[in-house]
Amino acid sequence: MQAIVLVGGEGTRLRPLTFGTPKPMVPIAGVPFLARTVERLHEAGIDEVIFAAGYMPQAIVDYFGDGSAFKMKITYVIEAEPLGTAGALKNVERYIHGPFFVLNGDVLTSLDLRAMMEFHRKSGGLGVLHLIRVEDPSAFGCVVHDATGRISAFVEKPPKGSEPTDEVNAGTYLLEPSVFAMIPAGRNVSIERETFPAILVSDQRLYAYTTNDYWIDLGRPEHYLSAHRDILSGAMPLALSSDHDRSLPGEVYVEAGAHIDPTTQLGANVVVGRGCSIGARVKISDSVLWDEVVVGDDVEIESSIIASRARIGAHATIGAGTVIGHDVVIEPGTHIAPDSRIGGTAAAAR
Numbered sequence: 001m002q003a004i005v006l007v008g009g010e011g012t013r014l015r016p017l018t019f020g021t022p023k024p025m026v027p028i029a030g031v032p033f034l035a036r037t038v039e040r041l042h043e044a045g046i047d048e049v050i051f052a053a054g055y056m057p058q059a060i061v062d063y064f065g066d067g068s069a070f071k072m073k074i075t076y077v078i079e080a081e082p083l084g085t086a087g088a089l090k091n092v093e094r095y096i097h098g099p100f101f102v103l104n105g106d107v108l109t110s111l112d113l114r115a116m117m118e119f120h121r122k123s124g125g126l127g128v129l130h131l132i133r134v135e136d137p138s139a140f141g142c143v144v145h146d147a148t149g150r151i152s153a154f155v156e157k158p159p160k161g162s163e164p165t166d167e168v169n170a171g172t173y174l175l176e177p178s179v180f181a182m183i184p185a186g187r188n189v190s191i192e193r194e195t196f197p198a199i200l201v202s203d204q205r206l207y208a209y210t211t212n213d214y215w216i217d218l219g220r221p222e223h224y225l226s227a228h229r230d231i232l233s234g235a236m237p238l239a240l241s242s243d244h245d246r247s248l249p250g251e252v253y254v255e256a257g258a259h260i261d262p263t264t265q266l267g268a269n270v271v272v273g274r275g276c277s278i279g280a281r282v283k284i285s286d287s288v289l290w291d292e293v294v295v296g297d298d299v300e301i302e303s304s305i306i307a308s309r310a311r312i313g314a315h316a317t318i319g320a321g322t323v324i325g326h327d328v329v330i331e332p333g334t335h336i337a338p339d340s341r342i343g344g345t346a347a348a349a350r
């Protein structure tokens, strides 16, 4: 079985992190998110993956190569211009030879792909969409279906208050190749706004597969932090690398090779990446530091994400909800207001 992973989005809501790292390569407890997805596909018996890429594809190619390290055949198809979520599928049609999974490249979930295959086999439609229930359906694709699971409507990001349901598209589809006939070639096509609605007015059937699995779209900083909270607390089952520092108590994950002054207080919910150096009397809570971040003495960091090689000068305070990009230097004594975005430009990313 094959899977197409959509990894071409620009990750604008994760800027400035995505000026230096494409969204699917953003680390989850030290491992690029996409590697976790590839492992999950492999465990489900999928041995061939097509990455539909476009934004900063080289970072993805460099990491995965031909896929042999992941026991996967990996094919990269790189869009010169974004083709949209259905256009990206049409663009890889020539590689597909049977029913296939489609995964949004930014979804972390415990969904059982094999169970979804079984559901598709029984329902016998053009495809199956994984759904979950959420509190704010207006941020997602709302999917209406009957008691048999047959979908009657797909409404992408409806205005707040007008959502027809709390069941939303969770970004994993299992489709028959005949879906390609429904996607025009050579232009940007949205599967959510164009293709699914077109299928639903035809006589073809799409089915809903609703589960109550762990699920999160990592595309926003607050969700990225809550995913780490869930992993560190065990709410989201995910294997952590074996070479991290196990001597620290509580929900703290420190990768091997980080230097942390013994007077520093970490936690709860803190990830410290490879080669970080953290000075004396520092307080860090509910935050993720990528690799080689340098933190001076007496710094306070709360609910923030700090990208690789950033340097935080002594006595600085970083307000909750802040995102600091790659290589940013915060001068000693600086007070960063909550919810700040610091660093990077779109021009530097290409």
Ligand code: GDD
Pocket: 006, 007, 008, 009, 010, 023, 052, 053, 054, 079, 081, 082, 083, 084, 085, 088, 103, 104, 105, 106, 107, 139, 140, 141, 142, 156, 168, 169, 170, 171, 192, 217, 219
């Ligand atoms: N190759 C390619 N080309 N990939 C793309 C393109 C493109 O032009 N545009 C977006 N993608 C990829 C993104 O990288 C991401 O992995 C996925 O498609 C979905 O795009 P997002 O930008 O993350 O969409 P969203 O989160 O606002 O909404 C989507 O996901 C929700 C679930 O998380 C929709 O599918 C919603 O219906 C859904 O509820």
Ligand code: MG
Pocket: 104, 106, 217, 218, 219
């Ligand atoms: Mg998303």
